[in-house]
Amino acid sequence: MLAGSSISRLLGRSYRSASNVSTFRVFGALTATNPAVNRIPPRARLYATITEDPTPIPISTFESPFAKPPDRSEETVRMRTYKPRTPGVRHLRRPVNEHLWKGKPHGPLTIPRKGHGLGGRNNSGRVTVRHRGGGHKRRIRMVDFSRVKPGPHVVDRIEYDPNRSAHIALITRQSNGDKSYILAADGLRAGDKVQSYRAGVPEDLLASMGGVIDPGMLAAKTAWRGNCLPLRYIPIGAVIHAVGTMVNGPAKFCRAAGTYATVVAKDESRGFAIVRLQSGEVRRFMIDAPATVGVVSNGTWRHRQLGKAGRSRWLGIRPTVRGVAMNACDHPHGGGRGKSKGNRHPVSPWGIPTKSGYKTRKVGKKNPWVVTERPRGKEKKEKL
Known part of the structure; x- marks a missing residue:
């Protein structure tokens, strides 16, 4: 039984x-x-929460009454946090960018990233930059930093670029349908229209001003975020990014996420524009050099936390080991009993002094383009 x-x-x-x-x-x-x-409905992210920081993102306060995109200046820093289901997500914080394109990039504007300084090596194979190597496979997006093509362009979408901290925008030229990538200004969204005035003032815009260029009216009609134009046409006090150094050259300054510069003054008789950078440096630029109005996108990039060492390896960053943690045969600070570097000034693994070591700036040879140098050392500490 x-x-x-x-x-x-x-x-x-x-x-x-x-x-x-x-x-x-x-x-x-x-x-x-x-x-x-x-059709099974998608499951909600019950393990992820979105937190809002009331600290506003520093973006341009310049207002234009002509063809201005929607005002998104009240956006706050929104970060996504996760429940600590694994050790890697306990401290993970990622910015919320729901407006980014979820698909692949525009293929004709990309090239494979193979042999482009991978591993921190130069053309002879020697390591010139340490702590580089590995990482996820990437494709280089060919970003147009010159923006010499005139005419209105429509923003198709905002994309993530793994090769830079800022976001990029895919734009289409309305006259012939050509597509190109540009740095996305903060607040730029799909459907907005941007234009480049490097080739000159269009005839229709000149006719609206009565056939004569009125600086105030021109600034009101052209200087809003995403437009690229010479510094001559940008009003004083405007916030700009992607600033070039030459009349026919590409953008060189303020290209990282959240960076910007401010137009301080203009000297048209001498052909200069005075611009203050974020570091505190005041610098001269040629008055016909290009600049884009607004702040570079992805300003929340500096608030992110990777959460684990593996994410650094995905980005191609290898570990950094302190010299005092090495043996004496591997570093001048290594060896000994306990945590000690032998009462020696900080040096590199090859014995070159660091941290106020060898001075490399030539005394008396000033940069003619710099009006006021950025604060260094004690001045910087007092500023903070």
């Missing part, structure tokens, strides 16, 4: 199997009559 526990187990097994069969039959009948049931 079977014991009581054995009978209960058999009965429970048969009950569960019968219930599963009945459930399958009912669900099959529903899906046959209603095909919409086949």
Whole structure:
């Protein structure tokens, strides 16, 4: 005879199997009559929460009454945090960028990133930059930093670029349909229109001003985020990025995420524009050099936390080991009993002084383009 526990187990097994069969039959009948049931709704991220920091993102306060994109200046720093289901997501914080394109980049504007300084090596194979190597496979997006093509362009989408901290925008030229990548200004979204005035003022815009260029009216009609134009046409006090150094050259300054510069003054008689950079340096630029109005996108990039060492390896960053943690044969600070570098000034692995070591700036040879140098050392500490 079977014991009581054995009978209960058999009965429970048969009950569960019968219930599963009945459930399958009912669900099959529903899906046959209603095909919409086949579409399983996506599961919500119950392990991720979005936190908002009331600290506003520093963006341009310059307002233009002509063809201005929607005002998004009240956006706050939104970060996504995760439940610590694994050690790698305990400290993970990622910015919320729901407006980014989810698909692949525009293929004709990309090239494979192979042999482009991978591993921190130069053309002879020697390591010139340490702590580089590995990382995920990438494709280089060919970003147009010159923006010499005139005419209105429509923003198709905002994309993530793994090769830079800022986001990029895919734009289409309305006259012939040419596509190109540009640095996305903060607040730029799909559907907005941007234009480059490097080739000169269009005839229709000149006719609206009565055939004569009015600086105030021109600034009001052209100087809003995403437009590229010479510094001559940008009003004083405007916030700019992607600033070039030459009249026909590409953008060189303020290209990282969240960076910007401010136009301080203009000296048209001498052909210079005075611009203050974020570092505190005041610098001269040629008055016809290009600049883009606004702040570089992805200003929340500096608030991110990778959460684990593996994410650094995905980015191509290898570990950095302190010299005092090495042996004496590997570093001048290594060896000894306990944490000690032997009462020696900080040096590199090859004995070159670091941290106020060898001075490399030539005394008396000032940069003629710099009006006021950025604060260094004690001046910088007092500023902070």
